[in-house]
Amino acid sequence: MPPANGLPLRLSVHHTEYVPADGAVVDVVATVQGVEPENGNVRHDGLAEVILLDSSGSMGAPQAKMRAARQATAAAIDALPDGVAFAVVAGTANATMVYPGDRRLAVADESTRAAARNALRHVAPHGGTAIGTWLLLARRLLATRPDAIGHVILLTDGRNESQRPADLRAAVDGCVGRFTVDCRAIGSADGVHDWDAAELLGIAEALGANPVVPVEDLAGLADEFRAVLTRAMSRRVAGVRLRVRTTGLTRVRFVKQVHPAIADLTGRGEPAGELTTDYPVGAWSPHDQRDYHVALEVDAMAPGARRRVGWVSVHADADGEPVEAPITVEWTEDALRYSEINESVAHYTRQQDYAAAVQRGLTAARAGRAGEAEEHLGRAVALAHAAGRDDDVVLLARVVDVLDAAGGRVRLKPDVDARLTQSSLVVSHHTSRWGPQEPPAQRSAPAGPPAPWRHCDETQTGAYCEGCGAHHLAADRPGAGRP
Structure with missing residues (x-):
């Protein structure tokens, strides 16, 4: 995969090769990995960070929650490299600037980090919780740096009690594509949590599909914030998209992220041409690996027919064509073949x-x-x-x-x-990564282009029919034409 804004991305695709002759769903796992570029320098002035710190009344019961939250925020501020644009917001029924004092982003250096740490001392718990207003202020702040890769840390211990659910949904929808979010949710050591899992999962799924992490050991909150901030500061490219292109034989049933967290991306697909849909997958660093489950409904075909039924690619806002991974299947009546499930x-x-x-x-x-x-x-x-x-x-x-x-x-x-x-x-939405062994190699096309050949009533010059995806070597098989 060629570099995208300085970050190469690697794509591999795994799926079962055989399907029943009467049609089926082909399950594809697409793995996208960031690759460390030859030039490993990061321009920190191209990054922007907003910390949304819940300071509602519940954060003072007990006071240890507010103390731990302030200490964790200070640890995140200390981890900001010079040149990063940043702000800290206190979240109650409203969103209030903690640092800087007006609604803008500061630029991290020794003096602004010290001033932000000092401003945290004056944050005291009070009032209600309206998470949508916090997110909208983050959007407004990050909009002042439209060329920067925006990221938000959202810390809360409660549910969105001061705002209608529809207002929160509208706020989240208004932030899609503007920045990614990492949610950290505080509870007690005995497992009691006052926040709402569905609310936070909805925010996370829409804004980057990062795992929502519950925090019950307040002593570890500062280290958690440092780790989140460090990962965010390594991101090199925003606006990455997973593209699924199908043929007339195929339809997309769903697209889900399945690692590091489960998130349904189906409804967020954006048309990108005929039979082609883009699914936004957020910002990337060289250390990121995410896996996606693409389910394709495939029509019936005669046994022995072999076709490309789709293509998956990954690309960002950069010049150059992305590398596509083809999805090729063969129809069969052999149950032993089509019953195999890719690992x-x-x-x-x-x-x-x-x-x-x-x-x-x-x-x-x-x-x-x-x-x-x-x-x-x-x-x-x-x-x-x-x-x-x-x-x-x-x-x-x-x-x-x-x-x-x-x-x-x-x-x-x-x-x-x-x-x-x-x-x-x-x-339950957190997942472990698939194991180290690679699946069997996919059957590949011939090394050189074939001579012109006829299929679907048109002259074809590539290895596969542009109309239906038939491979030129399989085109003469019985039933191998367009259905």
Whole structure:
């Protein structure tokens, strides 16, 4: 993959090669990796950071939360390299500038970092919580540096109680494509969380699809902020897009990010030409790797037909054509062939199943449907146990008694406090990366271009028919023409 704004991006695609002759869904896992460019210098004046610090009244109960939040914000400020544009905002029912005093971005250097740390001393908890107003102020501030890669750290301990849900959704939608967000959610050591998992997951999914991280150990909050800030400061390119191009044989069923967190990107697709859709995937650094699950519905074809049914590419706002990875399948009546599941697809499907089971189980528990809750949460426990996700089993044990982890036998605890379920909901969207082994190599086209050939009533000059995607070597097979 050629450099995009100074950052090369590498793309690999994994999928099952054979599909049933009567049609199927082809599951594709696309892995996008940043690559350290030869020139490793980072222009920090091309970065902008806003820290949204919840200072509502609940942050003072106990006061240790506010102290830890101020210390973590100070640690993030200290980690800002010289030249980065930044601001700190206190969030209540309104959004108020902490530093600088007026609604603008400061430029990080020794003196502005010291002034920002000093300004934090005057932040005291009071008032309500209206997260949408915080995000809109961040958008206004970052709009003053339109050429910079914008990033926001959002810290909260509560739900959006001072604003209508529709206003929060509108604010989030208004920030899409402007910046990415990392959400950190404070709870207590015993697992009680007053924030709303659905709210924070909605913000995270729309604004960069980064994991929402619950924080129960306040002593580790400063290190968490430093780590988030360090990753944000290594980003080299904004506006990266995953592009899916199909043929007349194929339709996109969904596009999801499946690592590092599950996020449905389907509804955020933007038309980019005939049978082509772009899915914004945020800003990238050389250290980033993200995996995407693309599901393609494929029409029926005669057994033995082999076609390219789509292409996946990744690119940014830069000159030059991106490198495409083709999706090629062969139709067959051999069940042993089409029943095989690619390892990477299976890995992420299991984790999506786990997230769905947690969501359904906790929804049923809140509705008082104990039997249904135990069925779904038992499945979640079994999946987590089989995957070695022992920490997830511990989180689920806050709401169920685990009788047999391997067998998925659980008993719902009586009078479950909904505040104990929030961390399980957001953590269920975190995923582990697919293992180190590479899948079998995809079957490739001949090295040289073929002589002109006829297909779909037109002269073809490439290896594949531009009309239907048929490979020139397979075009004469029975049933291999356009359906």
